[in-house]
Amino acid sequence: MSLQPADRIERYRAPVRITHWIVAISFVLVAVSGLALFHPAMFWLTNLFGGGPWTRILHPFIGCFMAAAFALLGVRFWRDNAMQQSDWMWLRKFNDVANNREQNLPEVGRYNGGQKLLFFVIIVCLTCLFLSGIAIWRQYFSEYFAVDLVRFGSLLHAFFGIVLICAIVVHIYAAIWVKGSIRAMTRGWVTPGWAWKHHRAWFREVTKGIQQR
Amino acid sequence: MPLQSLDIVRRSATTLPSPEVRGAHTGQVAKLIDTTKCIGCKACQVACMEWNDLRDAIGSCTGHYDNPPDLSENSWTLMRFTEYENPKGDLEWLIRKDGCMHCADPGCLNACPSPGAIVQYANGIVDFQEENCxxxxxxxxxxxFDVPRISKQDKKAYKCTLCSDRVAVGLEPACVKSCPTGAIVFGTKEDMTQHAEERIVDLKSRGFEQAGLYDPAGVGGTHVMYVLHHADQxxxxxxxxxxxxxxxxxxxxxxxxxxxxxxxxxATAxxxxxxxxxxxxxxxxxRDEDAARRELEKTP
Incomplete structure (x- = not known):
């Protein structure tokens, strides 16, 4: 990890940022098309995809694409997202988190407890969405499953889709709330003050080498 | 819809009422299939093909009389043959004309996400509008009942329409017209229920103690009903x-x-x-930047 000119710390390298935004764009497409097929009140969203049949055709392919792209991120993020004792403590102090009282929180590494929790929620949701999605993918796979399994798959698919959408709403809001986060994922860097404030253990870790040099 | 219908009581994925000023004031319709009178001639299958201009692929013999072996987008009705050995040791050939039951509470219509792809008319017929599918x-x-089938060709769902096009102009469904034994009859649901009751009395007098009408309440009753010799099974x-x-x-x-x-x-948003x-x-x-700077400076 190299320090950028004077006051920048690199947080996400370009390949990670690009993958993240590929996942993000596919998520928006798959969520919008999924909602269109889930609730009649949102069926009009099928117009964005060229009508009902096109939405039905595209949705599962976009979903598989998103799952594959996320798998690349997941592999890269896996090691830094292992839950530690301090992460549970961080989550328990939710009130301090929500009220921006970071001085009361345990030191955070590269990711905080909330980010790690989100990471695993996404993994569980995507896995269940993928498996149930296969069963309800009428054009290619449904005929290989008993109808009760397809029914159960339909319910699971809706449930995990909603959980994932809610989780991503939280994710997006957190990025708006904690200023400097969006720049980290668009430009790739954060200021030392940002790192010191939000991810102090990570800050120490990445600046250690720089001091020695 | 090619012709405007003013008698739509339910429409898939739709909350507000559809045009429904025309009611079924002479009663809802029903098709009664008397399995005890059926001889398995398949005239109904042929009539269905003819009226609806459907031709299923020629298949191969699968070792029983069912032909084609299953319902498909081109076969909206099908005689299903069962060889049943009754407790007395006699063989009974149970033949059931399978197809859409036209439920009063249709599972297909409940599940359909596309507005107007499935409608229910005031007369009770549940119809697919493939242009919205x-x-x-x-x-x-x-x-x-495992009835709808998606066409491999156009990826639209198809099933028996109860000849809604014929019924709309006062004709009976094609299968009814073709049945040589009168095993399929058509009329108001009330009349058909009454007719079934007469049939059941007759069957009971002939030793079919468990004869009865199949009009399952779990789906609100159906607009295709069966007279069964063994209504208990x-x-x-x-x-x-x-x-x-x-x-x-x-x-x-x-x-x-x-x-x-x-x-x-x-709520989350x-x-x-x-x-x-x-x-x-x-x-x-x-202040955070200063703190970070101080921390960097004090690090050895």
Whole structure:
């Protein structure tokens, strides 16, 4: 990890940022098309995809694409997202988190407890969405499953889709709330003050080498 | 819809009423299939093909009389043959004309996500409007009788229409017209129920103690009904469901899940919005930068 000119710390390298935004764009497409097929009140969203049949055709392919792209991120993020004792403590102090009282929180590494929790929620949701999605993918796979399994798959698919959408709403809001986060994922860097404030253990870790040099 | 219908009482994925000023004031319709009179001649299958201009692929013999072996997008009705050995040791040939039951509470219509792809007319007929069909197959997931089929060619769902086009102009369905033994009759649901009762009395007098009418209440009754010799064991007739109903899983999926899900998403976003207004963003300022700088300087 190299320090950028004077006051920048690199947080996400370009390949990670690009993958993240590929996942993000596919998520928006798959969520919008999924909602269109889930609730009649949102069926009009099928117009964005060229009508009902096109939405039905595209949705599962976009979903598989998103799952594959996320798998690349997941592999890269896996090691830094292992839950530690301090992460549970961080989550328990939710009130301090929500009220921006970071001085009361345990030191955070590269990711905080909330980010790690989100990471695993996404993994569980995507896995269940993928498996149930296969069963309800009428054009290619449904005929290989008993109808009760397809029914159960339909319910699971809706449930995990909603959980994932809610989780991503939280994710997006957190990025708006904690200023400097969006720049980290668009430009790739954060200021030392940002790192010191939000991810102090990570800050120490990445600046250690720089001091020695 | 090619012709305007003013008698649509239910329309898939639609909340507001559809044009329904024309009612079924002479009574809802029903087709009564008397399995005890059926000789398995398949005239009904041929009439269905002819009227609806359907030609299924020529298949191969699968070792029983069912031909074609299953319902398909081109075969909307099918005679299913069962060889049943009764407790007395006699062979009974149970033949059931399979096809859409036209449920009063249709699982297909409940499950369909596409507005107007499935409608129910005031006379009770459940009809697919293929021009609105998106090919998702949810109707298959929702159907308690395993009836709808998606065409491999155009990816639209098809099933028996109860000859809604014929019924609309006062004709009986094609299968009814063709039946040589009078095993299929058509009229108002009331008349058909009454006719069935007479048949059942007759059957009981001939030793079929368990004869009865199949008009399952679990789906609100059906507009295609059967007279069965063994009404206590409908499963004998090629797996006719004993107590069909819309699967609870489907009801959950298409019921409370929908409003709850929307509420959950909107509530999550609203909490975020209120948090931003109430607590405000978490910003990094000069003091944090200074603290970071001091920390960097003191590190050996």
């Amino acid at each position: 998106i090919g998702c197959g949810y109707c298959i997931t929702g159907c308690p 409908p499963m004998l007739y090629s797996g006719l469901p004993d107590k069909p109903r819309i699967s609870p899983t489907v009801s959950l999926w298409k019921g409370i899940t929908k409003p709850l899900a929307l509420f959950a998403i909107v 609203a909490v975020g919005f209120l948090h931003y207004i109430g607590v405000g963003p978490n910003e990094t300022d000069e």
